[in-house]
Each structure stands twice: as C-alpha cells, then as structure tokens.
Amino acid sequence: MIPLMVAFPLLFAFVIVILDTLRAKRTLIKAAFLLGVVLPAWVFLTERGREIVGGWNRAAGIEVGISEINAPFIAGELILFTVVALYSIPYFDFRNKKTPKSLALLLLLHAGLMGAFIAGDFFNFYIYMEIASVSAFALVAFSDEKGSKRAAFKYLILSLLASYLFVFAIGIIYMETGYLNVELVAENALPSRELQAALGIAFASLLLKAGVFPLHGWLPDAHSIAPTPVSAVLSGAVVKAPAYGMILLFSALPPRETFREAVMGLAVASVFFGIAGALLQKDAKRLLAYHTVSQMGYVLLGTASMNFVGAAYYAMAHSLFKGGLFLSVGSLGKKSRKLGEFGYRNAPLMAFSVLMLSLAIGGVSPFIGSYAKGIISSGLGGTWKWAVTAGTVGTLVSFTKLNYHLSKGETGDLAPIEKLSALVLALATLCAGLYLGAEPKLSDASYIFAAVLVFFALKFSGVLEREVRGEAKDVGKDVNVLVAVFVTFMLGVLLIQWP
Amino acid sequence: MKMSVVVRTTTKMTSPFLVTYAAYIMLHGHLSPGGGFQGGVILAVAVILLITSHGYRKVRKKFKFNWASLIESSAGAMLVLLGIAGIAFGAFYSNFLPTEGGIILPFNIIVGLEVGAAFTFVFYILLRWVESD
Numbered sequence: 001m002i003p004l005m006v007a008f009p010l011l012f013a014f015v016i017v018i019l020d021t022l023r024a025k026r027t028l029i030k031a032a033f034l035l036g037v038v039l040p041a042w043v044f045l046t047e048r049g050r051e052i053v054g055g056w057n058r059a060a061g062i063e064v065g066i067s068e069i070n071a072p073f074i075a076g077e078l079i080l081f082t083v084v085a086l087y088s089i090p091y092f093d094f095r096n097k098k099t100p101k102s103l104a105l106l107l108l109l110h111a112g113l114m115g116a117f118i119a120g121d122f123f124n125f126y127i128y129m130e131i132a133s134v135s136a137f138a139l140v141a142f143s144d145e146k147g148s149k150r151a152a153f154k155y156l157i158l159s160l161l162a163s164y165l166f167v168f169a170i171g172i173i174y175m176e177t178g179y180l181n182v183e184l185v186a187e188n189a190l191p192s193r194e195l196q197a198a199l200g201i202a203f204a205s206l207l208l209k210a211g212v213f214p215l216h217g218w219l220p221d222a223h224s225i226a227p228t229p230v231s232a233v234l235s236g237a238v239v240k241a242p243a244y245g246m247i248l249l250f251s252a253l254p255p256r257e258t259f260r261e262a263v264m265g266l267a268v269a270s271v272f273f274g275i276a277g278a279l280l281q282k283d284a285k286r287l288l289a290y291h292t293v294s295q296m297g298y299v300l301l302g303t304a305s306m307n308f309v310g311a312a313y314y315a316m317a318h319s320l321f322k323g324g325l326f327l328s329v330g331s332l333g334k335k336s337r338k339l340g341e342f343g344y345r346n347a348p349l350m351a352f353s354v355l356m357l358s359l360a361i362g363g364v365s366p367f368i369g370s371y372a373k374g375i376i377s378s379g380l381g382g383t384w385k386w387a388v389t390a391g392t393v394g395t396l397v398s399f400t401k402l403n404y405h406l407s408k409g410e411t412g413d414l415a416p417i418e419k420l421s422a423l424v425l426a427l428a429t430l431c432a433g434l435y436l437g438a439e440p441k442l443s444d445a446s447y448i449f450a451a452v453l454v455f456f457a458l459k460f461s462g463v464l465e466r467e468v469r470g471e472a473k474d475v476g477k478d479v480n481v482l483v484a485v486f487v488t489f490m491l492g493v494l495l496i497q498w499p
Numbered sequence: 500m501k502m503s504v505v506v507r508t509t510t511k512m513t514s515p516f517l518v519t520y521a522a523y524i525m526l527h528g529h530l531s532p533g534g535g536f537q538g539g540v541i542l543a544v545a546v547i548l549l550i551t552s553h554g555y556r557k558v559r560k561k562f563k564f565n566w567a568s569l570i571e572s573s574a575g576a577m578l579v580l581l582g583i584a585g586i587a588f589g590a591f592y593s594n595f596l597p598t599e600g601g602i603i604l605p606f607n608i609i610v611g612l613e614v615g616a617a618f619t620f621v622f623y624i625l626l627r628w629v630e631s632d
Contacts, residue, residue, distance in 0.1 A: 017571075
C-alpha cells in the first residue's frame, strides 16, 4: 500500500485539471487539493516496511519502502507540505487562471517528492526527482515578479544538465552490476573503475541539484523569486530529494576514504560560504536562500561521514524551520523584501514565531536543530566537530542580522493563516525537539552571546553595508559560467576517483 | 496557414488511416512491437497533420482545445485508478485481468489517449503564439 503515497497526489492533480477544464466550483478544486495533500500522511501513519510494486520479483520490480533512514525525510515533507497547502489556497486566491494550474503543479511536486523519498531503486528515484523538479521549474516561472522567467530558465538548464549526467551514471551502474535496486547493487558491486567514475558523476550531479557550494549558482535566484509558498517547498523539501539520492548512492557504492574526506571538506566549505553569502544580502528571501546552501552543507557532512540517520534528521529539521522562515518572512515582506523596510514590530505573534525559528535554525536546544546537529557531530572526528560549532555561531550571527532588521520595521495587515502557519511550524520545531529528547544546554547561551557580539562588531566595521551580486546582463552568459563551473567540478571529482 | 489543395487532400485522406494504425498499435502493444506511447504519438500526428495543412482555426472548430485537455487529464486519472484497482487484488498495479497480457491492454489504451491528447494539447498551445492563420 506504500505506493498509494504517490498515487493520491497524482490522482488529485489530474482531478484538479479536469475540474478546472469543466469550470467546476472553487470549493471543489480546493477540496481536491487538500485531499491530495493529506491522504499520503494517512498512508504514512499506517504503513511500514518494504514492498515491490505490483508483486513482481525483486530483480525486475520497483522496490519501495519506509525505513529508519527515509522516514524523517517523509515526515518533514508531509508536515511542511500540509502547512504550505493551507497557506497557498488564500495566497493564490483564484486571482487569475493560473491558480488551479499552480495547485495542480504543487500536487505533482508533492507526488514527485513522495516518490523520490520512498524509492528503493535508482531509476525510480530519478524519475520522481524529475517530476518534482519539472513542476518546480514551472512554479518558479509562474511567479509575477520581475526576473522570474530568467531564474526559472537558469534553474531549468542547470538542473536538466545534471539530470542527464545522473541518468548516464545510473546506466553505467546498471551495465556493471545488472541491477537498479539499491540493495542488489550493493550486494553485486565488484570493485571497478567504471563504478568509481559512475559514483563520481552521479554524486556531482546530485550536488548541483541539492545546491551545494560551488554548484549553488542557480539556487538563490530561483528560491528567492518564487511565490512565497513555493519558496518554502523548494528550500524545505525539493533540495532534500537529491540529498536522499546521495544517501542511496553511498549506501549502494560505499565511497573511498579520499573521496569521503574531500566531500566533507566541501560540505564545510558550503556551510561557511552560505553564511558569508547570507551576511552580505540585503534581500530577506535571498538571505534565507543562501542559508539553504549553508544548511545543505550540514546534510552533506552527515552523508559523507556515513551517518545517514543524522543526515535524515537534519534534513527533516531543515524542512521545518526553513519552510517556516520562508512563510513568515514572505508574509511580513509582501510590499518590499529589502531588509530594514519591513518587520514584525507591530506583529508580536510573528515576532515570537520568527525568533523561535531563528533559534531552531541556529541549532539552539531544545529545538530540533540541536538534536539533529548532535547526531551529526557524534559521527564526526575531532577537528570536524569544531566546524559544526563554528557553523552554529555563524548561522546565529546571520539570523541576529535578520532579526535586528525585522525588529526595526513594521508590516501591513496579516491574514490569520499567515500568522498561524509560521506559529505551527515554529511549535513543530520545538515539539519535535522535545519529543526526540533535546535537552537545554548552557553552552548554547554562550553561542548566542558570541553571535550577537560578532554581529555588532561586523556592523560597526561596515562589512555588512556591502551587497554582493555577481550577475551577467545576459542570462545565456550566466548559464555558460555556471555550466563551466559544473563541468570543471565534475572533472575534479573524476580525478579524485581516478586511481 | 492554409496549404495548397494537393496537401489538404492528401492529409484528409491519410488522417483516418493514421487513426486506424494508431488504434492497431495500441491494441496490439502487448503482442507485437509498439504500445501505448507509440500509438498515442501517431494519434497526435493525425491531428497535427490536419492542423498544419488546414490551419489552426478551422481544425479547432472540430477538435476543441478543451477536449484535448479533458482527455489528457482524465486519462491520467484513469491510469492512477487502474493502479489503485489492483490493490483489491493484492498489490498496487497487480495484474488482475485473466486475459492475455492482463492489464497491459487497458494500460496501453489509456497511455495512448494520454500521449495523443497531450501532444495535440502542446501543439495547440505552441500555435497560440503564432496565431497568424
């Protein structure tokens, strides 16, 4: 019955299109949308284990399952998506003809993510990740904001290029082992240079799709320009699908020590690059988008240290708090997203939610971020642990900046659902943290104190006044540069995998 | 854009045969080379040939834009329902029909309709941009 998690959103996505063509009442479309969003959660709560779709044998069939590793991914996505669904109905509000299409695309995105997270074989994972990304391109392009087509185009070209290389690598794996099923590949893989090359290619393409430094070029534009609920899903859930793909890849073909060390170095670079990028942004949603680059570094750090459970919990934690932050900052900054021009001064409930979410993303206990960070750093050696701590302080510095600017400005009217969605996700981070057993620690207070000090030091030294936005006038040139970076990076990965 | 009388007559004559051929490929997909996707593409070609030779406006009166959308989305929904129907017999997409090929035959027909309608749909949308009949 596990495949029903994918079947329901897919079915209701088609139903919405039928209802829209027949010009049915809006309430029917809304009901179909909500059913498609909620029914997978019911399946998730009742089903466990592994099964083969259609009852075929394992070597030829499609294996799906819910296990210890992918359950956090699915849980995070389901909670986030339910809140986003409730938020997006008044947000899109049937202003124009695009609304039913946006809702259908959101359900397709949901189906794609569910399919990717329950997949137990590479090809099925690839197909569903593609369904999710293609709906994401369309949703980014649907935004009314200036530059949305450009951002969507950049996202489309880079993501599709990565997908082709990924499916090519899957082809090599299939050729060498004769299986696509992750467990069967793991059992049948013999040491070979072809498999090492395939691992490198597949890994580099997933890194691009996950938006990890230095392949993050498309991410800040796409995630900041998209409509607010879409931004929340893109940052919260869509980049998690490739992260889950990396876990599948590493569990099928365990990487060698040199490769793992290199990836861990890359993950730490991504953590700090994301923080540095975020500190130099003036646009609030761009700031959050750079934090996605940084947070994906933590997920990658967990994956590269073969601590898959830690990576999964961090991904879930990130879904909750980043989705909440995007929803709250998006609702506060409807008129202008420039830092300092809007804020939560006259909205105490929003202030409370944003502060809680900021503490959660910084990894302060007893929020879920600290629990997930704890698992990740428990699997790391001595010096790497310091990187996690430094990352915590860096993230807190950046969120001190966000909250400093938000506390100065005021916002317009907020709908009840806008206040409620942020509050629900903020409470979810707290409750999940308490449920999983995060305990308050005194050292966190010193991190916050250090972060505030560093923020004011940076502010008075004038570093934060600058804004860095390297962008060519011509979108073609931009794409060329990013593709060149990607190809160079992939060649580098292949050189590491050479001997 | 209207093409010459030779092209219009030829396409009018070949289109019905193309539809028959598409139906044959869909219905025999489980026995011989072919299948839903291939049949669907040929089905779409039958309509697309008429559009290119006779012009978008004339064909649109007969093959309505909304029909393409409706067939496409309902075929998609039926495809999922076919899978859900299998649950009554044990598993999602289980092969529950006792005939030769089982559910592959209905599956191919639905996929054919889906693909045919979707290609026509895409062609209609692209032609909206060049509506210079």
